[in-house]
Amino acid sequence: MKCTAKLALWLTTLLFSLTGWAQQQPMLVEKQRFTLDEYVTHGGETIQELQVGWEAYGQLNENKDNVILITHFFSGNSHAAGKYSSDDEQAGYWDAIIGPGKAIDTDKYYVVSVDSLVNAYPHLPSVITTGPASINPATGKPYGLDFPVVTIRDFVNVQKAVLESLGIKKLHAVIGASMGSLQAIEWAASYPDWVERMVSVIGTASMDAWTIAGLEAWSQAIKLDPNWNGGDYYDAEAPLDGVTMAQALITHGAMHPTIFNQLAPAQETLPEQGLDTVDNQLPAAQWLYESSRQRAPLADANHILYLVRANQLFVAGHQKTLQQGLQNISAKTLFLPASNDLLLMPYMAEAAAEQLQSLNKDVTIEHINGPWGHLDGIYSIQQKANTLKTFLE
Amino acid sequence: MKCTAKLALWLTTLLFSLTGWAQQQPMLVEKQRFTLDEYVTHGGETIQELQVGWEAYGQLNENKDNVILITHFFSGNSHAAGKYSSDDEQAGYWDAIIGPGKAIDTDKYYVVSVDSLVNAYPHLPSVITTGPASINPATGKPYGLDFPVVTIRDFVNVQKAVLESLGIKKLHAVIGASMGSLQAIEWAASYPDWVERMVSVIGTASMDAWTIAGLEAWSQAIKLDPNWNGGDYYDAEAPLDGVTMAQALITHGAMHPTIFNQLAPAQETLPEQGLDTVDNQLPAAQWLYESSRQRAPLADANHILYLVRANQLFVAGHQKTLQQGLQNISAKTLFLPASNDLLLMPYMAEAAAEQLQSLNKDVTIEHINGPWGHLDGIYSIQQKANTLKTFLE
Numbered sequence: 001m002k003c004t005a006k007l008a009l010w011l012t013t014l015l016f017s018l019t020g021w022a023q024q025q026p027m028l029v030e031k032q033r034f035t036l037d038e039y040v041t042h043g044g045e046t047i048q049e050l051q052v053g054w055e056a057y058g059q060l061n062e063n064k065d066n067v068i069l070i071t072h073f074f075s076g077n078s079h080a081a082g083k084y085s086s087d088d089e090q091a092g093y094w095d096a097i098i099g100p101g102k103a104i105d106t107d108k109y110y111v112v113s114v115d116s117l118v119n120a121y122p123h124l125p126s127v128i129t130t131g132p133a134s135i136n137p138a139t140g141k142p143y144g145l146d147f148p149v150v151t152i153r154d155f156v157n158v159q160k161a162v163l164e165s166l167g168i169k170k171l172h173a174v175i176g177a178s179m180g181s182l183q184a185i186e187w188a189a190s191y192p193d194w195v196e197r198m199v200s201v202i203g204t205a206s207m208d209a210w211t212i213a214g215l216e217a218w219s220q221a222i223k224l225d226p227n228w229n230g231g232d233y234y235d236a237e238a239p240l241d242g243v244t245m246a247q248a249l250i251t252h253g254a255m256h257p258t259i260f261n262q263l264a265p266a267q268e269t270l271p272e273q274g275l276d277t278v279d280n281q282l283p284a285a286q287w288l289y290e291s292s293r294q295r296a297p298l299a300d301a302n303h304i305l306y307l308v309r310a311n312q313l314f315v316a317g318h319q320k321t322l323q324q325g326l327q328n329i330s331a332k333t334l335f336l337p338a339s340n341d342l343l344l345m346p347y348m349a350e351a352a353a354e355q356l357q358s359l360n361k362d363v364t365i366e367h368i369n370g371p372w373g374h375l376d377g378i379y380s381i382q383q384k385a386n387t388l389k390t391f392l393e
Numbered sequence: 394m395k396c397t398a399k400l401a402l403w404l405t406t407l408l409f410s411l412t413g414w415a416q417q418q419p420m421l422v423e424k425q426r427f428t429l430d431e432y433v434t435h436g437g438e439t440i441q442e443l444q445v446g447w448e449a450y451g452q453l454n455e456n457k458d459n460v461i462l463i464t465h466f467f468s469g470n471s472h473a474a475g476k477y478s479s480d481d482e483q484a485g486y487w488d489a490i491i492g493p494g495k496a497i498d499t500d501k502y503y504v505v506s507v508d509s510l511v512n513a514y515p516h517l518p519s520v521i522t523t524g525p526a527s528i529n530p531a532t533g534k535p536y537g538l539d540f541p542v543v544t545i546r547d548f549v550n551v552q553k554a555v556l557e558s559l560g561i562k563k564l565h566a567v568i569g570a571s572m573g574s575l576q577a578i579e580w581a582a583s584y585p586d587w588v589e590r591m592v593s594v595i596g597t598a599s600m601d602a603w604t605i606a607g608l609e610a611w612s613q614a615i616k617l618d619p620n621w622n623g624g625d626y627y628d629a630e631a632p633l634d635g636v637t638m639a640q641a642l643i644t645h646g647a648m649h650p651t652i653f654n655q656l657a658p659a660q661e662t663l664p665e666q667g668l669d670t671v672d673n674q675l676p677a678a679q680w681l682y683e684s685s686r687q688r689a690p691l692a693d694a695n696h697i698l699y700l701v702r703a704n705q706l707f708v709a710g711h712q713k714t715l716q717q718g719l720q721n722i723s724a725k726t727l728f729l730p731a732s733n734d735l736l737l738m739p740y741m742a743e744a745a746a747e748q749l750q751s752l753n754k755d756v757t758i759e760h761i762n763g764p765w766g767h768l769d770g771i772y773s774i775q776q777k778a779n780t781l782k783t784f785l786e
Binding site for chain 2: 148208211212214217219224225230241245252255257260261264265274275302312318320342345347
């Protein structure tokens with residue numbers, strides 16, 4: 001397999017699913033559609049005909065108290081485990097820990113996962129979401145930047161509506177990685193009566209200036225592309241160059257040099273094309289950008305901008321201070337930062353855990369070790385299977 | 394002082410100079426001009442009427458064997474120490490360690506520094522450089538992308554021509570930070586008879602795939618700006634949006650969260666403008682991008698592309714393998730990585746030191762500790778004053 005194809009496959013893995021290649025009888029799952037006639041955002045704006053996709057693994061018990069909610073990362077969707085068809089090459093991204101007899105045991109728990117609002121990949125066939133690329137019922141045209149700015153609290157509120165439609169009023173646990181960790185702690189801070197256990201994987205309790213400024217580059221890449229056109233491109237060519245760069249920044253930031261240098265083409269001699277012109281790319285850059293280009297048509301540029309903003313605005317509980325938000329948490333909490341994470345560095349989860357400890361909350365923190373960096377929260381999660389199993393008991 | 398103004402000042406510091414605010418009698422220095430009628434690049438292309446600026450501190454002795462060459466970083470220039478006028482607000486960037494009685498003692502050594510080819514800031518009045526923005530004598534117009542791709546070896550070769558014009562044939566030491574460290578080790582690997590001592594600060598012996606792909610973003614930001622126009626913008630508006638983003642990426646990458654979060658506006662509450670639209674920036678991002686915007690007109694977009702390429706192509710000695718290049722080194726070497734460096738992480742200097750050790754070369758490595766990250770190589774260099782002093786004796 002060519003290197004670029006390999007990276008493309010790894011990254012597709014993050015979109016579609018993960019691991020479980022050798023699983024003999026895959027857990028078969030089905031994407032379902034949830035609709036709200038009207039939804040009022042945390043910022044007070046109304047969205048008509050909101051739709052999101054969701055899926056579930058395991059059985060809801062009679063008391064409806066065996067529910068675990070899985071909240072997904074920036075580039076992900078609700079396909080956390082299982083396969084849509086036994087022919088699928090890959091299973092959901094956390095299939096290593098979700099399934100019958102696994103750490104998140106679907107023989108015991110009813111595991112629910114919901115596609116986020118303004119999902120980054122609305123053009124993936126398996127994703128159902130509402131965002132700037134959706135048709136505004138009031139105009140019959142895509143919203144573009146008329147779509148209201150949404151926050152992590154809105155993601156949580158939509159998930160709550162999905163759960164309530166199933167008669168659920170309590171979560172045995174909420175568990176999420178990266179942007180999913182923001183949703184998990186937001187759940188615990190905003191709806192403490194619902195949440196008994198909270199697991200933050202490669203996460204943070206709030207955004208600091210360094211991370212806000214780093215995320216800004218993902219947006220700037222898109223805004224620099226002339227095809228972005230102030231967000232109005234649905235009748236024209238999409239800003240795929242900008243999206244390609246945004247995705248390349250995300251992938252690069254989510255990987256530690258250890259794994260990147262193992263996977264990308266190495267360079268010891270002067271590459272031929274290097275001296276011809278500066279208007280080309282060296283192999284290592286090509287490797288990253290070409291695989292990103294392949295995925296770009298599945299994304300929506302405006303959706304990425306909205307996701308970036310939701311992340312940038314994050315402070316657990318969305319109160320005046322982080323302290324106020326954390327004070328509300330009654331859940332038992334577990335933080336699993338990745339030691340080599342360069343995107344949401346371990347100091348963030350450590351700070352959250354310390355602050356909760358100082359508020360006399362129930363906190364455990366353990367580090368995931370691995371070569372992937374941020375992506376160890378996905379690819380090395382199996383390392384914490386026992387910790388998770390015990391925490392959930 | 395407003396926060397943005399503060400950051401702008403800090404960053405201007407990196408362009409113009411550093412420290413020595415309280416110095417009573419500044420060392421006065423003068424930028425000089427060096428011209429070569431014809432220069433043949435490492436890639437075999439000819440540049441006519443090449444010019445670079447240079448400056449020197451201290452006195453050249455009779456034997457011309459007391460010379461220390463200082464090679465500068467990506468966003469820097471030859472102003473390493475002293476002031477051009479006693480009115481200057483700031484002194485050269487390493488004024489803390491270069492001067493009479495300092496670690497690099499100008500009472501003993503003749504310290505020379507040269508503006509790089511394709512310097513990032515050709516529009517800074519104090520910079521003299523040749524690059525894509527220079528007039529091509531053959532056409533009477535700026536080169537644009539017709540300027541030949543240059544390498545770190547070319548920077549070294551031009552410095553060598555400057556030194557030879559002064560009758561110098563030997564370097565007591567060559568010392569550089571970041572991109573300057575590439576030049577320092579390139580000197581030691583390419584001209585071992587010249588170099589007695591080599592100091593690599595926040596450096597590496599070669600570029601790995603992760604760093605090549607990371608640097609690519611600095612170029613992509615510029616190429617996405619429609620004003621870049623394939624490098625042909627000298628009769629039109631310059632691609633300042635692209636340059637602004639490139640510089641923001643550089644600054645962000647060169648700073649560790651520890652210092653960034655101390656300097657940038659913190660965010661605990663939902664900022665007012667956050668929910669209005671995604672077509673604006675939150676305070677922390679604004680702080681970074683506005684100061685970058687202020688400096689953008691001093692830079693040239695194509696020059697940044699050429700600098701990125703020179704860095705991406707780097708392997709010490711420019712031989713077939715890094716091993717071959719390092720094998721040639723006879724200098725005593727000192728590596729000073731910064732523990733919190735996120736741009737050229739300490740593993741790079743550590744790997745270089747290990748490889749030299751395994752080749753039985755004379756190697757010392759010490760880490761700089763500080764909150765700045767990569768920029769500790771500039772702002773915290775005083776920490777290693779004694780190490781440097783001893784190393785130079």
